[in-house]
Amino acid sequence: MTSTPPSPLFSQRARKLTSSAIREILKITQRPDIISFAGGLPAPQGFPVEEIHAAFDRVLSASARVGLQYGPSEGYQPLREWVAQDMRARGASVSPDEVLIVSGSQQALDMLGKLFVDPGSKVLIEAPSYLGAIQSFSLFEPEYQAVPTDDGGLVPEGLTDDCVRGARFIYALPNFQNPTGLTLGLARRRALVARCAAVGLPIIEDDPYGDLRYAGEALPSLLSLGREAGATVIRLGTFSKVLSPGLRLGYIVAPKPIISKLAQIKQATDLHTAMLTQMAVYETVKDGFLARHLPGIRELYKNQCGYMLDAMARDFPDSAAWTRPEGGMFIWVTLAPHLDAGQLLQTAVERRVAFVPGAPFFAGSVSQPNTLRLSFVTVPEAKIREGIATLGQVLKEA
Amino acid sequence: MTSTPPSPLFSQRARKLTSSAIREILKITQRPDIISFAGGLPAPQGFPVEEIHAAFDRVLSASARVGLQYGPSEGYQPLREWVAQDMRARGASVSPDEVLIVSGSQQALDMLGKLFVDPGSKVLIEAPSYLGAIQSFSLFEPEYQAVPTDDGGLVPEGLTDDCVRGARFIYALPNFQNPTGLTLGLARRRALVARCAAVGLPIIEDDPYGDLRYAGEALPSLLSLGREAGATVIRLGTFSKVLSPGLRLGYIVAPKPIISKLAQIKQATDLHTAMLTQMAVYETVKDGFLARHLPGIRELYKNQCGYMLDAMARDFPDSAAWTRPEGGMFIWVTLAPHLDAGQLLQTAVERRVAFVPGAPFFAGSVSQPNTLRLSFVTVPEAKIREGIATLGQVLKEA
Numbered sequence: 001m002t003s004t005p006p007s008p009l010f011s012q013r014a015r016k017l018t019s020s021a022i023r024e025i026l027k028i029t030q031r032p033d034i035i036s037f038a039g040g041l042p043a044p045q046g047f048p049v050e051e052i053h054a055a056f057d058r059v060l061s062a063s064a065r066v067g068l069q070y071g072p073s074e075g076y077q078p079l080r081e082w083v084a085q086d087m088r089a090r091g092a093s094v095s096p097d098e099v100l101i102v103s104g105s106q107q108a109l110d111m112l113g114k115l116f117v118d119p120g121s122k123v124l125i126e127a128p129s130y131l132g133a134i135q136s137f138s139l140f141e142p143e144y145q146a147v148p149t150d151d152g153g154l155v156p157e158g159l160t161d162d163c164v165r166g167a168r169f170i171y172a173l174p175n176f177q178n179p180t181g182l183t184l185g186l187a188r189r190r191a192l193v194a195r196c197a198a199v200g201l202p203i204i205e206d207d208p209y210g211d212l213r214y215a216g217e218a219l220p221s222l223l224s225l226g227r228e229a230g231a232t233v234i235r236l237g238t239f240s241k242v243l244s245p246g247l248r249l250g251y252i253v254a255p256k257p258i259i260s261k262l263a264q265i266k267q268a269t270d271l272h273t274a275m276l277t278q279m280a281v282y283e284t285v286k287d288g289f290l291a292r293h294l295p296g297i298r299e300l301y302k303n304q305c306g307y308m309l310d311a312m313a314r315d316f317p318d319s320a321a322w323t324r325p326e327g328g329m330f331i332w333v334t335l336a337p338h339l340d341a342g343q344l345l346q347t348a349v350e351r352r353v354a355f356v357p358g359a360p361f362f363a364g365s366v367s368q369p370n371t372l373r374l375s376f377v378t379v380p381e382a383k384i385r386e387g388i389a390t391l392g393q394v395l396k397e398a
Numbered sequence: 399m400t401s402t403p404p405s406p407l408f409s410q411r412a413r414k415l416t417s418s419a420i421r422e423i424l425k426i427t428q429r430p431d432i433i434s435f436a437g438g439l440p441a442p443q444g445f446p447v448e449e450i451h452a453a454f455d456r457v458l459s460a461s462a463r464v465g466l467q468y469g470p471s472e473g474y475q476p477l478r479e480w481v482a483q484d485m486r487a488r489g490a491s492v493s494p495d496e497v498l499i500v501s502g503s504q505q506a507l508d509m510l511g512k513l514f515v516d517p518g519s520k521v522l523i524e525a526p527s528y529l530g531a532i533q534s535f536s537l538f539e540p541e542y543q544a545v546p547t548d549d550g551g552l553v554p555e556g557l558t559d560d561c562v563r564g565a566r567f568i569y570a571l572p573n574f575q576n577p578t579g580l581t582l583g584l585a586r587r588r589a590l591v592a593r594c595a596a597v598g599l600p601i602i603e604d605d606p607y608g609d610l611r612y613a614g615e616a617l618p619s620l621l622s623l624g625r626e627a628g629a630t631v632i633r634l635g636t637f638s639k640v641l642s643p644g645l646r647l648g649y650i651v652a653p654k655p656i657i658s659k660l661a662q663i664k665q666a667t668d669l670h671t672a673m674l675t676q677m678a679v680y681e682t683v684k685d686g687f688l689a690r691h692l693p694g695i696r697e698l699y700k701n702q703c704g705y706m707l708d709a710m711a712r713d714f715p716d717s718a719a720w721t722r723p724e725g726g727m728f729i730w731v732t733l734a735p736h737l738d739a740g741q742l743l744q745t746a747v748e749r750r751v752a753f754v755p756g757a758p759f760f761a762g763s764v765s766q767p768n769t770l771r772l773s774f775v776t777v778p779e780a781k782i783r784e785g786i787a788t789l790g791q792v793l794k795e796a
Contacts, residue, residue, distance in 0.1 A: 010514065011515055013512060042467075049462040053462065056454050064451065068450065068642035068644040068645065069644045103501055132665075139666050169407070244467070246466040248669070248670070265412070268504075270501050270502050271646070273646065274646040277672060
């Protein structure tokens with residue numbers, strides 16, 4: 001970890017920043033001789049290049065001067081309508097003015113930090129949780145409180161009166177969570193929204209991977225269950241995993257008074273998301289393209305996940321345990337309690353394999369250094385076998 | 399002005415947000431029967447549609463899987479190199495790692511707020527200043543202190559020991575300022591950077607309009623003068639006014655330790671700016687396109703500005719005074735002291751003419767309600783004459 005010498009002029013939040021573990025590791029993984037299970041990148045062979053190219057071409061031919069001009073902070077209206085329609089098709093009654101378009105759902109986290117978090121505000125978070133959310137919320141200096149989790153994800157009974165008192169929101173990833181790959185079951189979803197409705201606690205439902213389910217049955221979103229139960233749910237969606245992350249396009253679905261505040265925050269943050277991008281993505285998805293496109297990505301990820309699980313069963317020591325995701329991009333590994341994945345990363349990288357140590361994913365609780373995250377999506381089958389064999393060897397030696 | 403009922407869960411900063419004057423006015427200006435001098439939109443006939451279309455086409459044909467994938471938080475390296483080269487051509491020795499690409503320079507303001515501002519931090523600002531900057535910084539709850547200004551822009555002698563003590567930065571727009579259209583002369587630029595170097599005060603130089611000079615001589619940037627004088631200058635640039643605002647692309651030039659912190663903030667804020675956009679803009683500008691493109695925009699804006707100044711000389715009352723910009727998009731009008739431009743806006747809109755009242759542009763000082771901002775760039779010549787005649791009538795009646 002490197003850090004900039006603190007300047008007396010920097011803000012408190014900026015002085016606390018140090019270079020993140022993921023940043024440092026991503027630098028390593030860019031070396032071509034490394035087999036990297038560390039990245040969070042979608043497989044580029046899943047990008048629908050022709051369709052996106054054709055969509056940009058249509059917008060720049062027919063509506064360039066709209067696409068290249070300033071636009072509304074809330075987003076391009078037809079795309080807001082498409083998102084609302086998509087939510088309705090999944091069982092949540094959503095109107096277009098309950099949708100705000102953002103520059104990737106990471107930006108939604110930043111805006112929600114601005115909306116809800118004062119220095120010292122209590123924020124409830126799964127342990128472990130998405131590192132990018134921890135980085136984003138941390139700029140607003142909350143006090144994290146971890147919600148108890150087990151093999152079934154977060155435990156709604158853990159939301160005791162003490163736990164929820166004074167909390168601004170709970171942040172949850174119900175589908176194939178990053179980093180654990182775990183999915184929250186239906187009974188727990190119902191219990192979670194009922195509890196949050198009862199105590200007036202907003203839920204931020206971050207669901208970047210929900211469409212990447214390749215096993216088991218799709219479950220209703222916290223948004224749809226929450227609206228039935230009277231809970232305030234703020235749902236984050238993204239086109240990053242179903243189309244392309246480099247376009248930086250996502251959306252927030254929330255009740256109108258929250259969207260109204262977020263539109264003002266969006267204006268102060270970057271005025272609005274690029275119109276051309278919004279129009280081209282709308283052109284790409286408007287006629288049901290995703291329903292034709294997604295099965296191919298799911299098949300790809302299912303196979304990749306299978307290769308890795310098979311290799312782990314063969315090569316990992318008995319002392320290691322790991323999750324078996326029903327979708328998404330990640331497997332979470334728990335090593336013998338005395339092992340430190342951060343130290344093992346050094347050895348692994350010397351042997352040209354990379355992963356992300358689990359410790360930085362914990363906020364507001366004792367971190368578990370004997371954990372690590374593996375991504376299976378971008379590495380070819382033969383390299384997965386080779387990398388997992390090497391990693392198994394490193395673990396056995398440790 | 400409307401506002402959302404405050405929620406006890408919202409942050410302090412969010413509770414202070416009310417719908418902005420510009421937001422409300424932009425809604426009015428979208429009515430086709432209104433002659434609007436209120437907007438800050440560049441003229442869409444200046445967008446180089448064919449060149450941008452061709453650039454997207456090239457990137458999506460040759461490098462789509464790079465353009466559609468996640469990218470580095472600092473930005474697309476060839477574009478960083480282009481910006482550094484452009485700065486060197488203008489007399490400031492800048493290396494590519496002193497450049498960070500952002501999603502429009504509004505985002506730079508948000509990131510600089512994060513970097514420098516704690517609640518209550520002193521921030522020095524021109525009075526009046528860019529409303530978007532006030533909105534952006536205000537989310538981080540600074541105490542503004544106005545720097546004295548006159549017809550020549552900010553007065554460096556106003557940076558007394560009392561004024562600069564404890565300040566985190568000074569925010570300045572030296573060229574054709576928004577909202578006044580005023581330009582800071584060379585002697586004042588030198589005095590400003592010398593004073594800031596002496597007291598260790600960083601300067602944020604926001605220069606969205608610098609390339610839109612159609613009269614007078616180009617002046618050296620605060621960045622180039624500041625580097626000679628030993629001042630810390632953080633320069634914001636944008637492609638919004640020279641190519642297209644809807645692409646949302648800008649950049650920050652600053653010393654490496656500041657860029658390093660900003661890269662971490664950028665990662666937490668939205669990971670990175672869209673790769674496809676960065677690559678397409680690089681493709682558009684890399685071979686000197688702007689040098690061929692800008693004369694046409696300057697000519698257009700010069701003529702538009704001339705139409706408005708001529709009409710104002712003819713139709714405005716003697717009690718009004720206004721600036722004569724050498725570039726940019728705005729004219730600033732000062733009315734007789736007893737008039738309130740906010741009240742006059744009601745009358746003007748009833749007669750189908752819109753402008754922006756000056757009061758919201760003032761932060762940290764007594765606001766001047768007898769001021770208003772006119773944009774001359776998007777309204778056709780005949781409508782400028784018609785609108786200014788109507789506005790002159792409204793002013794004379796008041």
